[in-house]
Amino acid sequence: MAKTKLSISLDETVVADLEHAAAGMNRSEAIELAVRAWLDQQARSRLDAATEAYYRDLTEADRAEDAAWVRLGDEALRLA
Numbered sequence: 001m002a003k004t005k006l007s008i009s010l011d012e013t014v015v016a017d018l019e020h021a022a023a024g025m026n027r028s029e030a031i032e033l034a035v036r037a038w039l040d041q042q043a044r045s046r047l048d049a050a051t052e053a054y055y056r057d058l059t060e061a062d063r064a065e066d067a068a069w070v071r072l073g074d075e076a077l078r079l080a
Contacts (some may be wrong), residue, residue: 003028 008031009016022030058066 018027018030018034022033048080
């Protein structure tokens, strides 16, 4: 994968913590892992928010239909 070179400034304590936590890795690898983890966390947060909004915005008819599907699934499991 192609890499893009960046120049960033970090607080001295952040750099010290980074070097301690990422022993055996170079700074670029450690920062890339940290950024990827942060991006993954952001994506999960957006998905959680969208899921919460979906369920919060369900109409009573939607909730009743979901409950009917749950009952049907429960019955299918009992008969299996």
